Amino acid sequence: xxxxxxxxxxFAVEVAKIAGKIIRRAAEEEIKVNTKSCTVDLVTxxxxxxxxxxxGAIKEKFGEDTHCFIGEESAAAKGPSVLTDKPTxxxxxxxxxxxxxxxxxxxxxxxAFAVNKELEFGxxxxxxxxxxxxxxxxxxxxxxxxxxxxxxxxxxxxxxxISEFGTNRNxxxxxxxxxxxxxxxxxxxxxxxxxxxxxxxxxxxxxxAVEAFFEIGIHCWDVAAGAVIVQEAGGVLLDVDGGPFxxxxxxxxxxxxxxxxxRVIKEIKIFPAERDDGK
Ligand SMILES: O=P(O)(O)OC[C@@]1(O)O[C@H](CO)[C@@H](O)[C@@H]1O
Ligand SMILES: [Mg+2]
Numbered sequence: 001x002x003x004x005x006x007x008x009x010x011f012a013v014e015v016a017k018i019a020g021k022i023i024r025r026a027a028e029e030e031i032k033v034n035t036k037s038c039t040v041d042l043v044t045x046x047x048x049x050x051x052x053x054x055x056g057a058i059k060e061k062f063g064e065d066t067h068c069f070i071g072e073e074s075a076a077a078k079g080p081s082v083l084t085d086k087p088t089x090x091x092x093x094x095x096x097x098x099x100x101x102x103x104x105x106x107x108x109x110x111x112a113f114a115v116n117k118e119l120e121f122g123x124x125x126x127x128x129x130x131x132x133x134x135x136x137x138x139x140x141x142x143x144x145x146x147x148x149x150x151x152x153x154x155x156x157x158x159x160x161x162i163s164e165f166g167t168n169r170n171x172x173x174x175x176x177x178x179x180x181x182x183x184x185x186x187x188x189x190x191x192x193x194x195x196x197x198x199x200x201x202x203x204x205x206x207x208x209a210v211e212a213f214f215e216i217g218i219h220c221w222d223v224a225a226g227a228v229i230v231q232e233a234g235g236v237l238l239d240v241d242g243g244p245f246x247x248x249x250x251x252x253x254x255x256x257x258x259x260x261x262x263r264v265i266k267e268i269k270i271f272p273a274e275r276d277d278g279k
Contacts, residue, residue, distance in 0.1 A: 005113065007121045008062065009234030012111045012123045013058050019066045019109040020127030024095060027128075034102050036076065041167040048073045050093035053118065054111065058089060067180075072221045078272045080278030083219060083248060085116045092221035095124075096197030111200035119247070121131055122225030124199040133203040135232035141206050145262045150235040150256035151208035156263040162201045164194045166217040176233050177216075183267040198252075200207035200224025205254050206233035212255035212264050214240055220276045223254075229276055230254045236261050240268050248277040 013014035026046040032222040034043050051073045058067065068088040070081045083090075087133055092110040094100055100107045105128035112122045121136040133148070136140035141148050161184055166175055181192055193210060195201055199222060206229045224247060227237050237245035238253040242265050245252060250273035 005136070008026060008058075009114055009121045009123075009134075011058070011061055011094040012089075012113065012121065013132065013134055016109045016111050016123045016125040017132065017257070018057075018211050019054055020125045020130075020239045022046070022053065023109070023127050025109060027100060029105065030253030031101055032124055035138070038167060038252050039168060040169060043073065044078070044094070044097060044101065046100065047094045047097055050109070051091060054091055054093055054109075055089070065255050069222060072219065073175055075219075075221070075276075077182060081248070082229050082277045083114060083220070083277065084119055084140055087113065090221050090224040092199065092219075095222055096195070099196045104196060106173050106195040106200050108196050108197045108199040110221065110225040112228060114220075114247075116145050119224060124203050124225050124229060126200050126203065131203075133206065133226075135206075135228050135229040136190045137228060137232070139232065139255070141229045141232035143203070145205055148207040148229075148233050150205060150230070150233050152213055152256070153211050154257060154259045155215065156189060156260060158213075159207075159260055160191045160193060160212035160236050161189050162195070162200070162204060162263055163211050164196065164217075166215065173271050180267055184264060187263070187267070191277075193212055198222035199226045202254050205235055205256060206230045208233075208256070211260045212253065214251075214253040214264060214268060216240055216251040216268075216271060217254060217260050217273050223247070226254070227252075238265070238269055242267060247275075248275050248279070250275055
């Protein structure tokens with residue numbers, strides 16, 4: 001049987017690189033900053049423009065109504081993002097908008113594709129590093145066409161963990177996040193890091209640079225592509241309570257193995273985040 005998702009996969013790689021070039025060019029000009037859910041949840045004309053270019057290119061290539069789309073910048077106007085069985089592109093045109101605005105060089109184009117609610121492939125292009133991470137279900141994970149694998153560390157005391165502070169500035173939430181980070185540091189672990197983009201954070205797990213990345217508050221478009229890349233690199237994906245990974249839940253634990261995941265999960269204080277699908 002013809003491999004029907006190879007063409008969209010190859011196209012996702014191509015369009016991610018084009019989008020990355022647009023982002024790099026835009027970074028050389030003055031960036032007008034707007035805000036979304038709060039004063040520190042930033043968005044720029046580049047986020048909106050790049051998403052339109054990606055979706056427009058996909059529609060031109062595969063047909064106007066062939067596929068569905070969940071894109072960060074168009075989602076806001078549409079209400080809850082419901083993932084159906086239909087072939088669906090899940091897109092974050094600029095993951096790390098705050099970094100883009102500040103010139104902090106970790107900004108990723110994240111493009112994933114799901115069919116029957118199963119993620120088929122993920123592409124993450126870290127455009128200032130010029131590193132393209134990609135993976136298709138069942139076919140391994142790659143960075144610039146070199147196979148990547150998670151680290152084999154099982155001892156939490158020899159691990160580096162990634163997490164993020166997010167954009168929620170509610171004092172109780174910030175207190176919980178900081179308390180979780182403190183508990184993890186005091187295990188102790190070698191260190192806690194964060195690139196400011198979930199997609200890139202997950203690629204750091206996939207290539208074995210760190211052992212785990214978790215966050216409460218991410219969206220499906222931040223993590224969909226990284227989820228395929230982590231899984232195909234031999235990693236594990238879970239809910240932050242150790243249950244099954246739920247793409248629309250706004251929370252995620254990704255790690256090199258279950259031992260590390262479970263040990264970090266013990267330190268996470270969970271706070272509520274409204275689901276992407278509104279359920
Ligand atoms: O709005 P953006 O830039 O597309 O994405 C938001 C984001 O960068 O912020 C979080 C850091 O808290 C990341 O985990 C997530 O990817
Ligand atoms: Mg974004």
